[in-house]
Amino acid sequence: MRKVFVFSLSFVLFSYLGEVFAHTETNSVYLAQEACSPCEQVCEELTCDPCDAVSCDSLQTFNLFKNKRHRRSFLDSIEVFGWIQGGVYANSRGNTVTRTRGSNYNDREVTQFDPNSGNSNVLSTVHSTDFQVNQVWLGVKKEADGKHGLDWGFAVEGYFGPEAWFAQSWSDAKFDCGWQDGDYHTAIPQLYAQLAYGNLSVKLGKFETIMGYEPLRAPDFFFFSHSNIFMMEPYSHSGAFFEYAPDDKLSIGAGYIAGADSSPENAYDDHGFLGTISYQFTDKLNLSYAVMYNRNGYGGYRDSGDIDQNRYGLSGTNVYLHTIVANYDISDKWHYGFQWNYSDTKTRNDGSRAFMYGIANYLTYQFNDRLGVGFRAEWANLNDIFGYGTDLSEYTLCVNWKPYSNISIRPEIRYDYSANKNVGEKPFNRGENRDQFSGGITGVVSF
Secondary structure, three states, rough: HHHHHHHHHHHHHHHHHHHHHHHHHOOOOHHHOOOOOOOOOEEOEOOOHHOOOOOOOOOEEEEEOOOHHHHHHHHHHHEEEEEEEEEEEEEOOOOOOOOOEEEEEHOOEEEEEEEOOOOOOOOOOOOOOEEEEEEEEEEEEEEEOOOOOOOEEEEEEEEEEEHHHHHHHOOOOOOOOOOEEEEEEEEEEEEEEEEEEEEEEEEEEEEOOOOOOOOOOOOOOOOOOOOOOHHHHHOOEEEEEEEOOOOOEEEEEEEEEOOOOOOOOOOOOEEEEEEEEEEOOOOOOEEEEEEEEEEEEOOOOOOOOOOOOOOOOOOOOOEEEEEEEEEEEEEEEEEEEEEEEEEEEOOOOOEEEEEEEEEEEEEEEEEEOOEEEEEEEEEOOOOOOOOOOOOOOEEEEEEEEEEEEEEEEEEEEEEEEEOOOOOOOOOOOOOEEEEEEEEEEEEEEEE
């Protein structure tokens, strides 16, 4: 599996370098060609862009086929992209990661992390004190554009890293679940076809969730570590999802899904509803609401007691989850984000209920295009399902520095605290402690 990623990465880098070197040639190359007209506004300045010879930022995600003249059709619309993230994260307890290997759902042999070891619940930074390549991500995508009639698109993306298990189809342990080489896992986070007509589009296959504030994709995320309520959310869904955007302000989506983090095979016959509505109230304020209702473990549920467990370790459950997100631009430099998550899980065999909920606040200040600082504060109750604490708080300070437009360096410090005092209920250092300092630094290179 590593050889496949190395070969793919080498191919993309080779193509990328060719693109960069092509842009360093003198303008005499283009003067010999027929002039293109009319001039286009490139990089917010009125500049003649002869035959797409230059781009606003050659170090940003590039179009592999855009440097060829007259190719303004299918090949021109394909986007090849990726990034590499690596870093180190440690905690004040000196706690190292422990792993167990055994049968997961559907008799898959996988390595599982003890959530109370390592950096204790700090998702995407599980390993402590040692350097790790967090994400190697490669993707090929064509966005369906229905503005001029019926159009189609697709996305194929691969993710390799120690925490790629989070993007696998681990809910039913099919498809990419169990793809691993030592501590490193491989996932296919997106594999879908898309159709669009006018303002309506539909995705069919496996696609990323619409829920939550924090993306798993490293270039799109300001911080290094994730919040605790991020663990409440699914990462992907398999099914069909429709989106309708009648104007620039309103967006509505709804679809049928095979549960949460399940493969298209849907081994447990999970099924549910996924919906969202987003509205841009002003130039500064955007509000969105997303909801998921799933019937989990449906196919494996047996009244006789032969019960297969769902993604939460519960059997035969109905799960309701919603996320409410607000984004507000306080000024040109200050930005505020807010998220509220709420989950209600009901076990069908005995009617018992389990609840999770929490809020997170995000405040960032952008000094300029290259330097910003961010602060995150959250409170969560994840005890009923994950057992991490009935009163869990987290505070994170992160600096995001971009020496180049495609390179980001992010040092971060974090403090977690739980009100749980009883032995066995403390969430850190294998139940020994109720608080923990942690921190690290990561770098992201996009291409």
